[in-house]
Amino acid sequence: MTGVQEARPRGARRWAIDVRPLRVPAYRRLWLGNTVAMFGFQFTAVAVPVEMYALTRDSFWVGLLGVAAFVPLLIFGLWGGAVADARDRRAVLLGGSLLLWASTLGLLVQALLNVGSPVLLLVLMAVQSVAFAITSPARSAMLPRLVPDDLVPAASTLNYTTFTAASVAGPLAAGLILSASPDTSVVLPIAYGVDAVLFTAMLWAALRLPALPPEPTADGQARRAGLASVIDGFRYLATTPVLLLSFGVDLIAMILAMPRALFPEIAHERFGGGGSVGLLYSAIAIGSMIGGLTSGWIGRLRRQGVGLVVAVVGWGLAIAAAGLAHQLWLMVLLLAVAGAADLVSAVLRQSMLLVYAPDRMRGRLQGVNTVVVAGGPRLGDLRAGTMAAGFGGGVAWVAGGLASAVLVVVLAVAFPALLRYRASTASSGDRP
Template sequence: MTGVQEARPRGARRWAIDLRPLRVPAYRRVWFGNSVAMFGFQFTAVAVPVEMFGLTKGSFWVGLLGVAGFLPLLVFGLWGGAVADARDRRRVLLGGGVLLWASTVALLAHALLGLGSPLLLLLLVALQSTAFAITSPTRSAILPRLVPDELVPAASTLNFTTFTATSVFGPLAAGLIFAIWRTDVGLPIAYAVDAVLFGASFWATWRLPAMPPEPDPAAENGPRRAGLSSVIDGFRYLATTPVLLLSFGVDLIAMILAMPRALFPEIATERFGNPAAVGWLYSAIAIGSMIGGLTSGWIGRLRRQGLGLVLAVVGWGVAIAAAGLARQLWLMIALLAVAGAADLVSSVLRQSMLLIYAPDRMRGRLQGVNTVVVAGGPRLGDLRAGTMAAGFGGGVAWVAGGLASAVLVVVLAAAFPALLRYRAAASSGDRT
């Protein structure tokens, strides 16, 4: 693959999302395949809790779906990152993709046969989460092999923007299925849509060239093994790189202290007297992220990425706190959308720093850590918000969490200025 020529953007193109990575055939196929598959996955994401609630008539079992999904993610996300650094990444994606598709087909069979087993549903969700945990670090780690280094921020932005767009439109499309058909008919349709659309991702992965691991100059006993020692090596490397460690730290602070989604049902009912408002609250952050992605052309030209990351995370906390003070629904939605845009910027910058700063031999393991942080932070944030709301009320839990997040990130960045000093490397190496 040859380098992509870079023309200086003018006018609106300076702000519009950077589409240059789509000129690279391999990336374009992967982006298209993953986008279609992620849209299909949203049908399953809606169908599973609908099916569980229909079987049990209780939210407790629906809540257990989160536990069933998170525990495999925690374990296999780290192991999956080690696998990505020790095996051909194309083969890892193909193997994990087969497992992911099989779990979706099993959900389809469970619905078609009318088995009606909540425990089996939990097991299938855990299996699906295991497959996702194996493939997610690998899917992220291959990005610098698909596009030149200078296009990694733009490619990351495209990936995040697409994900947020599917998070907005996918559930709406899934909701239409259940609005048109009865649940017992809608469930198989939703699972079937997911299973069929996943074929696009498998096709794109099949078209990739072999991606064997790069040699590790520190390895003394032959090729790396995807075991506990490999995972520990990844944590050891992370501990010696303050920039990456701090980037994970500020994200955890932002998600644990300022994520307000567990408070949405309470605020929608008590503050606005309209339970239907909860749908808008759950969509607002994703809508902001999508809009932020569509106007993200400037992110790839940002050189002081460390400072940009800190400002974006602080902006997230301040916007969340301000939204918690809003008494009009439209204003709260607008402020949550601002927070979502800030979250998009911070996610792209953190991912770009991780992919460029870390050597290829470590990218899989660090992406495994990233998977755990990104998935675990919001869930811990739900626990923090719910616990604090039980003692002090939803409004206090919301506003105090946002302010504490912003203040703590500023203190952390000032105490350890390595992140503030980080600048993007002006690299232009080609990828084959």
């Protein structure tokens, strides 16, 4: 892999997204398969709520889809991380991917047969969530074994950027398919079928990966993926201030400053509803995508702890400023700025997590990361909605953003381990 560590060109390319990890064949196949599969998944992500509402005409059932997805993710995300540390990560990724593909095929079959069961939809979404909880820690934890440590930030950026791009383009393409006919029995099978076909790229990528067995233990004993292993992961996290603080600042940012539950109310009150709510929902993802495309500098950042704190504070302040805007273009612009800051914080946190932690712990920590990333925004929705009910949407939006920025600064100053962290720390004696 020495050929991918050469100096990067100067000038404009210093700001362009770093694509050197794509020179590593194993990572390139994984990135390509994941990108294609993630684009296809957006079709299912849009089609399932559409089908549920068409069946029930009740938003309560649509809301239950979130519960059906989150509860298995909370449970199996932690277990999936332990499995990723105890088994060959390629085998774990392949097995979980097959289960994910099977759940998508199940959605396709029930749509073709016009089963019309809301309960079946909930079950299939739960199975899909279990599969994602198994595959996600293994897919993330294997990254430092596919590319050199100095390219982990660039590889993480590529992953996040393509994810946000899929989150923008996928729903738009799914919307075109679903709007082609008012008869959902015609268009829903097409949406599920597209996802099922495109997901085969992920299966191909997993099959082509090299074997990634767990590193041998000091006593030569095999690792177990049980409750004790999960507890051991939490024990390690509790004694590692840098990683614990990185999770803490992300939770603060998502719980206090995630405004998406307020988008419908604000769009209606300030901009008359209509297409404005769609712009608000897409603005953060668009900002993240642009941030990723101009992220060449992230891999050169040495003081990653300071960078993480600045990015999270920037997220909170941009969110607060957006909540004060009464022009749609300005609110969208500020949300996009927040999305770019979120991209930077996500890449830095993931890079720190992958490089600082020992390989034997990466799967379990990625399991915790899966729960944090999935659970934080949902708790943020609850916080925003509850606060808006008592004080109004504008106050809930602005106060949350400001509180997030202030609390992150206080936490970083009170516990300076994060501010002291540098990228070189991972290769020094501080690394476990």
